[in-house]
Amino acid sequence: MKKLEAYHDEIKHCIRCGACQAVCPVFEVMEREMAVARGRLRLIREALEGKLDLTDKMRDYIDLCVGCRICVDNCPAKVNTDQIVIGARHKYVDVKGLPFLHRIMLEQILSKKGNFNMALKSLGLARGTRLNKLLPEQLKKKEEILPTIPQRTFVQKMKEMTFDTGAPKKVGFFLSCMDNFMFPEVVEAAIMVLQNNDWDIVIPSDVNCCGAPHHVYGDWETAAKLAKKNIEAFQDAEVDYIITDCATCGSVLKEYGEMLSGDSLELKGKEFAAKIMDINAFLIDVVKIKPGQNKVSQTVTYHDPCHLVRHQKVSKQPREILLAVEGVEFRECNDADRCCGGAGTYNINHYDVSMKILDKKIENIKNTGADILATSCPACRIQLGYGMRRAGLNNTVVHPVELLARSYEQKD
C-alpha cells in the first residue's frame, strides 16, 4: 500500500473546487469544512509540509470519513481521498499507535475468531438476562445497533451440511465474520442458489477476518497477516473464482496483491485477488442463473453498499437478481447509492453523525413503500435493520440471494 508521503503530489491536485461538498454524506449532516474531502486533504497537506503536527484533533477529523468514496467518483481531478485518508490513519498508527479501543477491537476481537464469537455470545447472554439494560445510556444505544445474535454460527451449522453434490463446477466461498456470526442464513441461501444452478461450493471454515477493519484503520501489519492466512485457507480449494456476499470483504480481498506488496506472498496475493468476485456479479455474469419456479410476491427496494457500488463497481447485477425472481416488484430507491452511515464500526464510534446519515437513508427507503429492503453487505444490513427498528418500521432486510433462494424452496 502507498504510504502517506507518496500521496503528496496527488493531494496538490485538489484545487478546492468544492465538488466533494455536494456529495459527502458526512458534510451533508455536519456542514463543516473539516468533515469533507477538501478539508481533510488540506489538513493532510499541511501536515506533510510540516505546518501542522499529527494532532489528536486532526486524527478525529480524519476518522470522521466514512470511506464511501463518493467524493472520489465526483472529484473532477480524481483525487483518491478515501485511500489518502487510510494512508493518514496508517501514518498515525505508525507514529502514535492505535487508540486503546481500536487496539482491543482490531487486535483482540476481530483478528481472533474465538474472541469475536465469545464477545457476541456474551452479548447474547447479557441480553438474555437483561444485563444490557444496565449499560449507560450512550453505550446502550450502541448495543442496540446489533441485531439478535443467532444461537449457532454458520461454521457450527456447516458440519451437518452436504457440500459435495457432484455438480460439474465448483466455486470457492469466503465466509465473512458477520455472516458466520450474525447472518448464517445468507450463506445457506447462497448454497441453495448455487446448488440449484449446478455449482458446488467450497467453504474453508478456517478463514480469518478479511482484514478490512484493520486496513481502513491503518493497522496494515495485522491486515497483511490476516491476508496471508486467508490465502492459505484457499490453498487447496482448486477454484477459479472465490465469491463473497459481503461487499466489504470483497473490496478488501481484491486488494490483497497491494496489501502484500513487497512480501514474498505478493504474487499469490495478486492471484488470490484476481479470483475474488461479488456473489451478485458471479451469479449474473458467470453462473447466468435460472431462478426457481416459486413466486415471491413482494415489493422490494435495494440499497447499494459503498463497498460494492463504488469500490467494486457492482450495481446492476443485484438488481437483475431481484428482477429475475418471479413476483418481485422492484422499486428503485432515491439516492440508493448513498452511504447508510454504517461503515463498519463508524456507527459505534460516531453514533450521532451516523444516525443523522441513517435517518436520511431510512426516509428514502420508506418513500419507496417497499416491504423488503435488499442489500449486499452485512454491515449495511445491521445499520439498516437498526434504522428500521428506530423508525418503528417492520420491513425486513435481506441479501438479494435470500429472495432468489426462496424461488427454489421446496414447498411442504
Place this chain on the structure above:
Amino acid sequence: MQENIINELRQIIGQENILTDKEDLICYSYDATSYCNLPEVVVIPGSAEEISLVLKVANKHGIPVAARGGGTNLCGASIPIKGGIVLAMHRLNKIIEIDGDNLVATVEAGVNTEKFQQAVEAKGLFYPPDPQSAKMSTMGGNVAQNAGGPKGFKYGVTRDFVLGMKVVLADGTILDIGGKTIKNVTGYDLTKFFTGSEGTLGVIVAVTFRLLPLPEAKKTMLAVFDDLMDGARTISSIVKNKIIPVTLEMMDQETMCLIEESKPVGLPTDAAAAILIEVDGSEHEVERQMKKIEKVAREEGATDVRVARTEEEAAKLWEGRKAAFGCMALSAVTPITEDATVPRSKLPEMVKFIKDVAKKYSLSIPVLGHTGDGNLHPIICTDENDLEEMKRVEKAIDEIFKETLRLGGTLSGEHGIGLAKQKYMELEVGQEGLQLMRQLKKAVDPNNILNPGKIFLQETEQINEKT
C-alpha cells in the same frame, strides 16, 4: 486575538459555534483559488441578531470579518486575508418563503444554490442564474459576488433577480432594503449597492429574489466545429440573427479532452471546438429556434449539430460542463480561471488573441466560456511552484486584460475582483472611479473591518501577499 474578545463572541454565539483550533482554522483558510490565510476565529452564527452582535464586537476592536458561504470563490474574495473572523454562514439555510402569487422567493444567505433552484422548480417556477458551482455555493455568496452562469446570456445575472435583502452593516445595524416589488425607485438602489460588493459593505443575511414561470420546454444541442474560429463566429452570427438561446457555451478541444478524461459525457474530443446550446420556451418556439440555430451554425462551418434526445442525455452534457474547472486540475495543480468579458461582437477577436498569447508564452490555456454574452473563461493551467512559468503566466494575464479593455470589455464578467484582479482595477475604472469606490466603502465601513483587502485597497493598506 485576545482571549477576552473570543469569550465575548462565545457568549453571543455559543461555545459550539466558535472554532479556534488550528485544525479548524486551516479548513476555513482557503477557497477555490490558490490564496490562503488563517483566520483567528471561525464564527458560525444562527441569526441576523447574532451577526449584528458579532459585528459590534469586531467594529469596536477593529477586527476584520470575512463572510463565507460555500467557499467556492474564484477570485479569493472569501479568503480571510487579514486574519480576524471568518463568518461561516451555513447555519442560515432556510428557504423562508416561495411566494407564487408574487413570483418571488426569500431565502437565508446560507441556502444552497441548487437546492433553491430545485425548490422553486418543484412549484413550477424558475430561478435562472446558474453559477457552475451551484451544487456547493450559497445564495448569499451568489449575491455577494453577483454570480453569473451560462444562462446569463438570455436571463441576466444574479443582480437582475435581487429585489430586496436583509443586510447587517459594519456597526451592527440590521437593514431591510428593497422588497417584493419589481418596481422600486424609492431613493438610491441600495440592493444593487450591496449586490456584488464581495462582503466589503455589509453581511448579507437574507435575500428576496424575483422568479419566472418555468419554461414549458427546453432542449440541449451541441454544434461541432473543425476550427475554433468557426465556433466563435457562429456565436456572433446567432446573436446577429436575433436569436437568444438560453446558453451558448463554447469549449475548445483542450477543454473537451480534459472533461472527457475526468467525466466521460460524450463530448467530441476529435473536434476543434463545440458549442453547448440550450433553448427554452414553448414547444413550438423551441423547435423554431433549434432549426434556425442549426442553419446558422452549418453556414458558419459546423461539421455536426447534435440534439440531446433525452433529458438525461442533456443533463449529462451539462454535468461535464459544470465540472470543467475542476477537470483542469487533472493536468495542472494551479488552474487559474479568468473571466475577461468582451462585447459579443468582439468574441472571435478575443478568442484568437488568447490562443496567440498562449503560444507566445508557451502556456496551456484551454478556452471555454459563456460565449453568448462575451464572457470567456480562459483557464491557465499552471503550477504555482514553477516560478519561471508563473512569471510567464503573469505576463499573459496582463496582456489578456489589456486587450479585453481595449476591445471595450471588462476584467471580470462574473467571478469578481477579490484578491486576484485588484491590481488591474484602475485600468478599467480609472483613478476617479477607484476614488469614488473608496469613499463609498469608507462611508459604510469607516473602520474597514468588512472583508478588508478585497477589490481595492484603502490608501493606508499594504498590498496583499499571496500566502
